[in-house]
Amino acid sequence: MQKILFATSEVYPLIKTGGLADVAASLPRALLKLGQEVKILLPAYTSVLEKAKNAGVKEIAQLNVDGYSISLKQTRLPGTKLTVWLVDAPEFFDRAGNPYCGPDGNDWPDNHKRFYIFAKVAELIALNQVGLHWTPDIVHCNDWQTGLIPALLSLHPHHPATVFTVHNLAYRGLFSYQAFAELNLPAVFWHHERLEFYGQMSFMKGGLAFADFITTVSPSYAQEIQRPEFGCGLDGLMRYRSDSLAGILNGIDTDEWNPGSDSHLNCTYNRRTxxxxxxxxxxxxxxxxxxxxxxxxxxxxxxxxxxxxxxxxxxxxxxxxxxxxxxxxxxxxxxxxxxxxxxxxxxxxxxxxxxxxxxxxxxxxxxxxxxxxxxxxxxxxxxxxxxxxxxxxxxxxxxxxxxxxxxxxxxxxxxxxxxxxxxxxxxxxxxxxxxxxxxxxxxxxxxxxxxxxxxxxxxxKDFSWNTSAKEYQAIYTKITSQ
CATH class of the missing domain: 3.40.50.2000 (Glycogen Phosphorylase B;)
Incomplete structure (x- = not known):
């Protein structure tokens, strides 16, 4: 059994803007069935705290990150046995709008700080510095919002292995040099082989440059992002990391999406009916x-x-x-x-x-x-x-x-x-x-x-997570044994 900290900026049904939320709900469940111990780490957006009430929410730790007081709370993903840890930093996550932009449709101007704070909490949990007496073997990060986590963990000689999954390379988490300076990150990170991206900082690049292994969400996409037309300026880095890159097709939640039992339908059906x-x-x-x-x-x-x-x-x-x-x-x-x-x-x-x-x-x-x-x-x-x-x-x-x-x-x-x-x-x-x-x-x-x-x-055709979850498990085993 391996202990996995699964860091994500959204998970269904607590918060969803796209496919990442579905994956973040169903892959950890599939890993749980394979005998892995999984904890999901999620920002405590206002709407998430509201939806989590029914499952129960309790505070499990208090911590201070760069002068900000943060509460770590625990709940369960509705309808599952999955533990979810919520990073409750009201200054950054207690606001209306979707996770990344305000009601006006524009990105929150402090997104760099919001997801830096999230990454710092993940770093502290991964190093067992929060008082939870739980150290993961793997930190599995997803998309740009979690890209700083592998970078921050790289600063420590002994840290859990890291996997970074690219759900969409087009969203690179780009911020100015001023934003980089505001985060007080090590100066060594401002380098074209690390976070610097054509004069900007890229959170996505943190995951791509520092993670022990990179996955994408389909075999064809893993090949495409190594070419200029799909690489979004990062194709060179993807080719450089190709030995530590795999495309694993996402599964779907076959209980949630089942025409034979779907409660949303006027009439259920299957292949026979x-x-x-x-x-x-x-x-x-x-x-x-x-x-x-x-x-x-x-x-x-x-x-x-x-x-x-x-x-x-x-x-x-x-x-x-x-x-x-x-x-x-x-x-x-x-x-x-x-x-x-x-x-x-x-x-x-x-x-x-x-x-x-x-x-x-x-x-x-x-x-x-x-x-x-x-x-x-x-x-x-x-x-x-x-x-x-x-x-x-x-x-x-x-x-x-x-x-x-x-x-x-x-x-x-x-x-x-x-x-x-x-x-x-x-x-x-x-x-x-x-x-x-x-x-x-x-x-x-x-x-x-x-x-x-x-x-x-x-x-x-079988689109369940069974096969794909075993592929992730094999990667976890490979990088932890190294």
């Missing part, structure tokens, strides 16, 4: 004011309305899409110009297009179950979870062949490979290529026997 899936579609069509028909293919999209997610591609081919006899349901939020453009289209075509701004977990489940086709035309996608949710729900994805999308969705015209087809894939990031893939999907939708075969292929 696939005919019941359409009842969810008709209920959603009625709810959203769309034309109610089982024979009209329903396309779904759930995600952030940002460049990365291919929203430009969707908008650029919208005229062609609207010429087809199909419907489109969108759930998401992001850049105002995307939100306005999509709402405008929904007003113009109320029987064909429904757009809901924001995020609603229950509604996301219903879209996954109700849609026939799921759009995921991301320009880049480290792993992606929605395409795996879609496959599990017999909703066939249309994806751009990048990252985890390439690793999970298959479309081959070669009959020898066609047995594993489970969706529709386009290679070039163009509106024309996306529309061609949508056309292939909508045409096949009307060939019911072939469509059902693809659905059964999709639903039969």
């Amino acid at each position: 696939l005919a019941n899936k359409v009842k969810n579609k008709q209920a959603l069509q009625e709810e959203l004011g769309l034309t109610i028909s089982a024979d009209i293919p329903l396309l779904g999209f759930i995600g952030r309305l940002v460049d990365q997610k291919g929203v430009d591609l969707i908008l650029s081919q919208m005229k062609d899409l609207l010429s087809l006899n199909c419907q489109l349901v969108i759930l998401g939020s992001g850049f105002p110009h995307y939100e306005q453009a999509l709402k405008h289209i929904a007003v113009q075509y109320p029987l064909k297009v429904a757009v809901t701004l924001g995020y609603n977990e229950s509604f996301a489940h219903r879209i996954e179950a109700s849609s026939d086709i799921f759009l995921m035309p991301s320009i880049f996608e480290p792993c992606g979870l929605n395409q795996m949710y879609s496959l599990r729900y017999g909703t066939l994805p249309v994806v751009h062949a990048v990252g985890g999308l390439r690793d999970t969705v298959f479309e081959s015209m070669d009959e020898t490979d066609a047995e594993k087809n489970n969706g529709f894939v386009f290679e070039e990031a163009t509106a024309a290529a996306l529309f061609a893939a949508i056309q292939r999907a909508t045409n096949l939708f009307h060939q019911k026997d072939q469509w059902k075969k693809l659905q059964l292929n999709a639903m039969s």
Whole structure:
């Protein structure tokens, strides 16, 4: 058994802005099942403390970090046996808005201090200097918000082994030299082989340069980030660290995302009762004011309305899409110009297009179950979870062949490979290529026997954490034995 401190800036259902929260909830649970001892470390945002009340919250330590009084609190992740330690630093985490930006949508100006304080607490826990009498063997860090942890631990001759997982390299945690100076970090860190990044400080680089091992969330993304077009200026460092880099495909929570027992659905179904899936579609069509028909293919999209997610591609081919006899349901939020453009289209075509701004977990489940086709035309996608949710729900994805999308969705015209087809894939990031893939999907939708075969292929694939958690366990064993 190994002791693992799992540091993350979000974990579902306590706080979620994206896929990191889902991973931070399900990977530790899978590791727990494998006999590992896992403690999740999370900032005590105002909303987290509120949600944690039902599970009970107690103070387990008080500490002082750079003159700030901090309380370390303990709770359980709702619905699990996982211990969560909350870093309660009111000056930094007791505020409205999401974890990284305020109600105005702009990043908090003190994010460098907020996540430095979080990293310092992680450092003290890892070195058993908080009075908990618990020393981890592994500190597993996730994305830029935790990038300083491996850097800080490197200053100590005896420290736990560190793993750093890149969920999205595009978010590098960039701050000015002034911010670096404010944190009183060792001057040696201001170096192009450490935290310095073209005249700025990068928290992400702290994890990449100092962690004992780096993982990314899919095999293809691990290869892509070693190339300039996907490396975000860090591809050279990724190539340098390639011997300590692995791509491990994220799993999904197969209890939470199970069409056979999903309490959010109007009608549950599985591979044997696939005919019941359409009842969810008709209920959603009625709810959203769309034309109610089982024979009209329903396309779904759930995600952030940002460049990365291919929203430009969707908008650029919208005229062609609207010429087809199909419907489109969108759930998401992001850049105002995307939100306005999509709402405008929904007003113009109320029987064909429904757009809901924001995020609603229950509604996301219903879209996954109700849609026939799921759009995921991301320009880049480290792993992606929605395409795996879609496959599990017999909703066939249309994806751009990048990252985890390439690793999970298959479309081959070669009959020898066609047995594993489970969706529709386009290679070039163009509106024309996306529309061609949508056309292939909508045409096949009307060939019911072939469509059902693809659905059964999709639903039969195992996307649980079982295999991936064992891969992480093997890495933990490897680096601790070194």
